[in-house]
Amino acid sequence: MNWRSIKAIYVFEMTRTFRTILQSIVSPVLSTILYFVVFGAAIGGRIESVEGVSYGAFIVPGLIMLTLLQQSVTNASFGIYFPKFIGTIYELLSAPVNFIEIVIGYVGAAATKSIMIALIILATSTFFVDLRIEHPVWMVAFLLLTGISFALLGFIIGIWAKNFEQLQLVPLLIITPLVFLGGSFYSVSMLPEGWRTVTLFNPVLYLISGFRWSFYGVSDVPIAVSLAAVALFMSACLGVIWWIFRSGWRLRP
Template sequence: MNYRAIRAIYLFEMARTWRTLLQSIVSPVVSTSLYFVVFGAAIGSRITEVEGVSYGTFIVPGLVMLSVLTQSIANASFGIYFPKFAGTIYEILSAPISYLEIVIGYVGAAATKSIILGLIILATAGLFVPLHINHPVWMLTFLVLTAVTFSLFGFIIGIWADGFEKLQMIPMLVVTPLTFLGGSFYSVNMLPSGWRTITLFNPVVYLISGFRWSFFEIADVSVAVSLGMTVGFLVVCMFIVAWIFRTGYRLKN
């Protein structure tokens, strides 16, 4: 394992975050805080509690997941797309570094940024509402798994995209709507039975449900199912990345 190469890619990507601190950290935190204030004040005044938890506290895990999902995809997709755009990807591919090491460097940096951002947002939410995490180890487990999984997904999008429009298309038109419809601001159990069944086809439901369980011990679906769905999506992304490097899809042509 070429740890020096992994470290070089990882530190380069992390340095880009510190150079664009306002865009990478401050902007998502402010946006999430506004979501919290608006939804907490507007809807919280009408819905005081959800399953025994105050509404303002109930939406915190959903807001954290919303930021982690979107930022994981954005960080990883741009991280690998820009070398393609600039033409420096060929220098990386011809360097004495394996495909696994390339993925670890880029995905590791993207996941690290998202985890840091998620923890900052969690600390910020604590300024607005009282928070108590019943299962901190499981909270970190779901946070890390989600960050790594969607960083891999973003890595795939970055390789697939052949323009900045495509780079933004899937996150904006697919991932963000699925996150909003995945129980970020409500419990799936509040929906009519027909809509509840349809919602269970949304993979984001399982991520948010498992993450929320680690806070309040309430979940829309079984925690084991949530964990299994997250790991399953991670494995699928790993197979797709392996296929991309084995075939050279949009890398060598």
């Protein structure tokens, strides 16, 4: 394992983030705080608690997960797409660097940035509501697993995309609606039976439910099912990336 090449890619990506700190960190944090204020004030006044948790505190895990998923996908997809766009991807592919090292560098940097933003939002939310974290180890585990998994998905999207429009297609039209419909602002138990069944087919539900369980000990699905869903999704992404580098799909002319 060439740790020097991994470090070079990782440091380059992290440096790019801090050069554009307003866009990379401050903007998503402010957007999430706006979500929190609007939903907490508009809906929280009508819903006192959900499953024994105040509504303001109940939506915090969902807001963190919303930002984590969006930022993981966006950071990883742009990180690998930009070398394709300017043509330097061929220099990287011809260098004595294994594809595993390339993935670790780009995905590791994207996951680090998204988890860092998620932790900032978590700290900021304590100024608005009283939070408790019953399972801090599992909370960190879900952050890491989710951040890495969706950074892998973003890496795939960055290779698949042929232009900047396609780069934004999945985060805006797929990831965000799935998060909103995945119980980020409500409990699945509040839905009618038919919609509850439909919601169970939303893969993001299992991520949000498991993450919320690490806070309050309540979940819409069993915690073991949530962990299995994350593991299955990560395995699928790793399999696709392995196939991409083996076949050269969208990497070589």
